[in-house]
Each structure stands twice: as structure tokens, then as C-alpha cells.
Amino acid sequence: MPASRFTQTGNYRVRYQQDQTIFATYAEQASLIVGVLLLLALPLLIPKTMLRDVDMIMIFAVAVLGLNVTTGYTGLINIGQAAFMGVGAYATALAATRLNLPFFLAIPLGGLAGALVGTFVGLPSLRLKYLYLAVATLAFQIIFEWTVGHSPLLAQGGAISMPTVQIFGIRDTFLNHNMFWYYIILPVLVAMALLWRNVLRTRHGRSMIAVRDNDRAAAAMGINPGTAKLTAFMIGSFYAGIAGGLFAYFQKAVVIEDYGLHTSVQLLAMAIVGGLGSLPGSFLGPIFIVALDRFMGSASSWLGEKDIFPQGIDVATAMRPLAFGLAIMLFLMFEPRGLANWWRLVRMYFKKWPYKF
């Protein structure tokens, strides 16, 4: 333990047990509690129109957490995370509309369906590495989109509307929709983040990291790389499935366009901009990408009024992919460790203040 449990002045750990603690100081523990309280009060602090984006960010954060397990921690490039989300969303939709299950059972069911399909899709990872695996997940993404588009059971990719939800006597209505789902998504997100943190502390989590860093060395140390990779795919796609289920209820309908290749790329971009393999990055990435998209939307409508571009050009459809692509490229070129690294630097600054290092 540090000499003082209030401020950290150095590393005084002498036992493994101390090394395994999550919080080194009371300050860290308190900041987490304050953070959660702030999150609980957030809908009262921000304008109502922003709440919808906050909900979207939190749903994406769940999916990005999962992507960070496969891609960030195990090094398996996954260009099909949106398809896993879609599997979860469609499973949730079927459970809710056909089996009439309540949402608190339908969403976990979606997560399980995602995990099942994800493990199956992860099977090629036993033989393939790197970009071959990337191409395999890409193929799954395209096959998924096509299959849904051709299944009469899934409305051939058209909208399957979700039932209205009620909990503790409060109904999800048009007026309180964003607020209602905020208070459902928030606990799910916090629980999923805690699960993530703790899975990484287990044997499985550490073997994933070992496999990412060097799978041959990991195998030599008695870790089964195949099991580690499949576990990573299972956990990663479970997160995606949960995110898909939440997204289905939040959007009130499941449409195949929401789970296309573009969304997969967006999720990857969020993971990278946030910083691959970091917990804060899984939140910062979605915030950045969603905010950038909104900003470019309003900026381009402002530009569109200025008559800079000739008539007939939809500035919004041009500026959004442009800014999105540039953001990915600039981050990879100049800050490959993502926003999480800035977060780390800020933390270090306060920890060491008033000294430089």
C-alpha cells in the first residue's frame, strides 16, 4: 500500500495482493463515485436535444468495449463488430416480438446469441492471423448483411418494430424516450465496464494479452492460444450483442442499415481514436466520433448556405466521410495511442504537480 492512502507518492507495493487492487488511493475511489454521481445527474445538466447523442455514445461504448477485447487486447482485427451487434439486435427483436419476452430478458439473450455466433466466426482465428483474419471477419460482415436481407423471418432487412417497454410502472413514451433509456443504458454500461476490468484481471484476460504480444511465446508458456482467441471473440461479441439489443430498443426498430460495414468501420475508428486496449479510450473514442459527426453535420449545413460550393452538391454527405477519414488517419499518424494517451498525460500531470516528473 502507499504510505498514505490519500495521495500516491510512489509505489510501495510489496505483495501481489496489493498489486491486484483496483484503487491505489481513496482519491481514485472517490473520483469514481463522483463520476458515477455526475453521470446519474447528467440528463439534468445538459440540453435535452443532446441526450439522444449521449445515449448513442453509451451504446457504442458497450460495443467498443467488446471490440477492445478482441482487437485491442488480443490483437485479432475484427471488421465485423457491427454484424455481431446486428446478431444481438435481431435475436433481441425475435425474442421480444415472437416470444414476448420482457426487455431485461431479451437483451441478455441477444448478448448470448452474439457470443454464440461470435465464437463460431472466431473459429478461423485458430488457423489465421492478422489480415487474413481481418478479411474473414469482413466476409462475415457481408454474408450477415446479405442473409438478413434475404430472410423473410427478419423482414428482409426492413424495419422490425420493437414493443414498448415498461419498468417500475414508468412507460417508455415519446416524451421521455431518451431519458428513459439513459437510465437503462447507464447501469448496463457501468456493469459491462466493470466486467471488462475484472475479466482482464483473470487468467483468461492475461492470456489474451500474452497472445497479442507474442502468441508463440504464450504457447511456450503453456497458454493455449486457440482457447484465448476464442474466449476473446466470445466476450467481444457478447458485448456487441448487448449493444445491439440496446440499440434495437433505443431505435424502436431493427433495420439492417444500422448494422452495415460502415458501422463496423465506425466502431473500429472509435476504438482506435480512443486508444486500442484501454478502458478510458472505450468511452473517449465514441464521444469523439459521435461529436465529430454532429459537428460536421452542422458545420456543413452552415457551409451549404454560404454558396461556396456549386449548386447540387450535398455538402453534408461530403464533409462527414471526409472528416471521419481524416480523423482516423491523423490519429494513426500522430497519436497512435489515441485519446487515452492524452487522458493519461493529464492524469500524470496532476499526480506529479507541482513537479514536472
Add this chain to the structure above:
Amino acid sequence: MDLLPQLLIAGVVIGSIYALAALGFVLIYKSSRVINFAHGQIIATGAFIAFALTQSGMNFWLAGLLAMVATFLLGMLIERVFLRRMVGEPIISVIMVTIGLSSVIEGLIHLTPYGAGSFSFTTPAVLAGDGLSVLGTQLSRTQIAGVLAALGLLAGFTYFFNKSTLGITMRAVADDQMAAMSVGTSVERVFALAWAAAGLSAAAAGVILGLMSGLTLGGLAGIGLKVFPVVILGGLDSVVGAIVGGMLIGVLENLSAGYLDGLVPGGGTREVFPFIILIAVLLLRPYGLFGTKEIERV
């Protein structure tokens, strides 16, 4: 009317374009181990440059040639500005840079009047006449010219790699960068050249495709995804593989469209069949038909 020869010929026609598109992809992978997700967008850029030039009254052939020069320079520029910094970075970063690049190019195309609509070249007079009939199937002159042009370019590139000094240099770099450097080869120049050559072949593919089936951003950029089944089947680092894979995928997707569409509600097996082949190839023979066996089993 017999169905089979018709499907086969249609498959070869589209397959030759796949082969040309895959060639650019293989060139880049072979020399620098970069998977280029932006290849479809480069194809679209080439096609739209050529179209814009013909719109301003330029001769079709000259426009096509200028478009190829333009994408040649574009390829070089992309390598110089973005990819050169990524040497030694993890594969995921390199892949994501090209994905970002594809998004940027798509945005830039949307800033021109060509982003949303669908256009078609005015067919040059030489190609406008009657076609000829092969095995009972009518082929238009455009299609024949497209196939011939694609085959000609592919033959040219193969010759270039096997006989010219520059081509042999590129093969040397692809084989062993360290060894190539130690005998005085400029690896950087070769990378730039590979991207430039890929751009060149992309513009050719774009113009030929535009001539045969019209120009839309979605259609042209979509070829960039079709390239993956082709190169995985042929072998990621094999020029011959790109050609054979392109033809095979073209024929197979047409056969599936001809024989399987009736069995599936809604049809359209053409879009998904190549990717099913891709997964099968990955599981059975990951290095493809002609690729180097470099995959380590874990």
C-alpha cells in the same frame, strides 16, 4: 439460347475487370505488405477523372490516358504522404489508414458533382457498331474491347515484372527488403512505384467498367470489396493469381447467379457467393492458389 456458355462468357467479361482491379491490390501488397482498402475508391477516382475530361469535350482515349496518369501520380502521392510514415507500425494501423483514406476519397468525390448521380460515357465511334456472337452469345464491341484491354494490360504488367530491370527490382524488394536494401536498391522508390502502378491499373479498370456498365460511385467503389475474394483465392502476393482468381470469381459468381438465384428467396446470390468462397479458401488453403505459404499455424 443456352444458359451455360452465356454465363461463362459474362463471367469472363466481368472477371477480367476483377483481375485488373486485383492486380493493383496485389502490386501494393507484394512490395510493401499493405492491404489497401481504398482501392475501390481509387478506381472510382480514375473513372470520374476520365469522365470529367470527356464531358469537357476531350477525346475518349486521351481522357482515359490522362486519367491513368492522374491516378499514377495520386498513388505516388498517397504513398509519400500517408503510408511512408506507417512503415513498421502494427498491421491494424496500416489497415485503418487505408480505410480512413477510402473515406476521405469518397468525401472528396462527393464534393464534385459526380458523387451522387449515375453517369455513362458516350461510347466512342469505334466501339459503337455491332458486336459479334461467341458460342451463341451476343457480345458488344465495348465488352470485347474491355476484355482485350484488360488482358493486354495484365500481359504488359506480367512482362514488366519478369523482364524489365525495374520490375525485377520490385520483385527483389518484395522478396526480401533487407537484402534488396543492402545491394543498393531504394526500397522507398519501389514502394512509391508500386502505389503508382496500382493507381494506373485502377484507372484502367475504372474506365473499362464505366464504359461497360456506367459510372456510379457505389458501383465503382464496390469493386474494392470484390477484390478480397479474388486475391485470397488467387494468392495475396501473386500476379498470376490475381488474373486467374479474377476470372474464376467472375465465372463462379455468374454461375451462382444463373443456377442458385432461383433457389433463394430474393435471389442476388452474386453478391454473397464470392465471400462464401473466400471463407472456404481461408479455411482450406489460406495462401490461395498461387500465393506463398507464409501463414504460420497457431
